[in-house]
Amino acid sequence: MTPAARLQAAIEILEQILDGSAVEQALTGWARRSRYAGSKDRAAVRDHVFSSVRQMNSHAALGGARTGRGLILGALRSGGVDPEPLFTGERHAPAALSEGEFERAVPDLSIVDLPEWLWGAFQSSLGADKAHDAELALRDRAPVFLRVNSTKASVSHAQEVLAEGGIETVPHPSASTALIVERGERAIRNSRPYLDGLVELQDGASQAIVERLNLQNGMRVLDYCAGGGGKTLAMAAAARLELVAHDAAEQRLRDLPERAKRAGAKVKIAKTHDLKSMGRFDLVLCDAPCSGSGSWRRAPEGKWRLTPDRFAELQDIQASILAAAAQLVKPGGVLSYATCSLLVPENSAQVDRFLDHHPGWSVHDTHQWFLDEGTDGFFLAQLQAPAA
Numbered sequence: 001m002t003p004a005a006r007l008q009a010a011i012e013i014l015e016q017i018l019d020g021s022a023v024e025q026a027l028t029g030w031a032r033r034s035r036y037a038g039s040k041d042r043a044a045v046r047d048h049v050f051s052s053v054r055q056m057n058s059h060a061a062l063g064g065a066r067t068g069r070g071l072i073l074g075a076l077r078s079g080g081v082d083p084e085p086l087f088t089g090e091r092h093a094p095a096a097l098s099e100g101e102f103e104r105a106v107p108d109l110s111i112v113d114l115p116e117w118l119w120g121a122f123q124s125s126l127g128a129d130k131a132h133d134a135e136l137a138l139r140d141r142a143p144v145f146l147r148v149n150s151t152k153a154s155v156s157h158a159q160e161v162l163a164e165g166g167i168e169t170v171p172h173p174s175a176s177t178a179l180i181v182e183r184g185e186r187a188i189r190n191s192r193p194y195l196d197g198l199v200e201l202q203d204g205a206s207q208a209i210v211e212r213l214n215l216q217n218g219m220r221v222l223d224y225c226a227g228g229g230g231k232t233l234a235m236a237a238a239a240r241l242e243l244v245a246h247d248a249a250e251q252r253l254r255d256l257p258e259r260a261k262r263a264g265a266k267v268k269i270a271k272t273h274d275l276k277s278m279g280r281f282d283l284v285l286c287d288a289p290c291s292g293s294g295s296w297r298r299a300p301e302g303k304w305r306l307t308p309d310r311f312a313e314l315q316d317i318q319a320s321i322l323a324a325a326a327q328l329v330k331p332g333g334v335l336s337y338a339t340c341s342l343l344v345p346e347n348s349a350q351v352d353r354f355l356d357h358h359p360g361w362s363v364h365d366t367h368q369w370f371l372d373e374g375t376d377g378f379f380l381a382q383l384q385a386p387a388a
């Protein structure tokens, strides 16, 4: 495909997204219908689409319309690229620019790439400066992080074997196991170190959260919202634990046994009705469902689809998860509450709400990761249960 044909494909996919299709669904549908597109074409089209979903407001303003065509025009202008030689209407290129489209919008620095109500929530949660920094950071692509599985390799050994497959990495200060991929990211999933469980794809803040749990050999640990098991496997590598994974949506745990085998980790999977008979745990991690506001670089449609009602509903879910999980913590044990959110109502306000309803519990650690260190935005609070 020519660069112009890739732009036309992105225009059509963005139209479907604006009509309500999920981003991944629209991309997969296009890829199925476009067998002629090679892997480089698919990657380029994907990059165009994600970049415009991240910067929907600013690209629409620069392109003069909130349409697929307007977004791609705006994207080119925002990158300093003249659209005229690409918008030729020849072969599979986008149609030539109309008279109105020649007019250049002046970049408007007051535009934010968030819906208005969320911009208000960002400002009240983070303060004006940090809200501005976070909103700008969310316009960019997230770096690719790897976690070195320290039960299988040292960081330097993992880097060496990754480099043999053309994957260049550097250690990242967010966690002792974290690597940033500088080159070769598309080769990761088929690389030997990935298939042999020496490395996993995992954001640096997720790794940092697990380091902060201070896990010790012999602890009984429950990952209450284990999902795909990213943090479960990081915990398994951090110490020799009696480790149980649970998720209300059992199908989300489907791949965990296979992933655990690859990583050489021992994890027991528990259904909700099994939990009560399993005794109490030294530590229960609740990596709760949330707005995802700290990870909107990776899943940018979340910021446009989230509604105030859903945001309120998520907060109720978080409170009920914390209340249920607290009953599974031993006296004196720890309930660790994590979200990939930057917003106070899901984070410290949720902790305050829990403490109001659970006398005797105390907070012994809280930390907010913003996007300024390169990781996703995350929050962690560690709550200690009263002694018996």
Ligand SMILES: C[S@@+](CC[C@H](N)C(=O)[O-])C[C@H]1O[C@@H](n2cnc3c(N)ncnc32)[C@H](O)[C@@H]1O
Residues within 6 Å of the ligand: 206, 224, 225, 226, 227, 228, 229, 230, 231, 232, 246, 247, 248, 249, 252, 287, 288, 289, 290, 317, 321
């Ligand atoms: C943020 S994701 C977890 C990600 C995962 N810990 C990881 O590191 O890959 C939140 C998970 O909470 C689960 N969940 C939602 N409601 C729940 C509930 N009431 N009890 C337990 N898990 C729940 C969701 O199915 C989802 O998998």
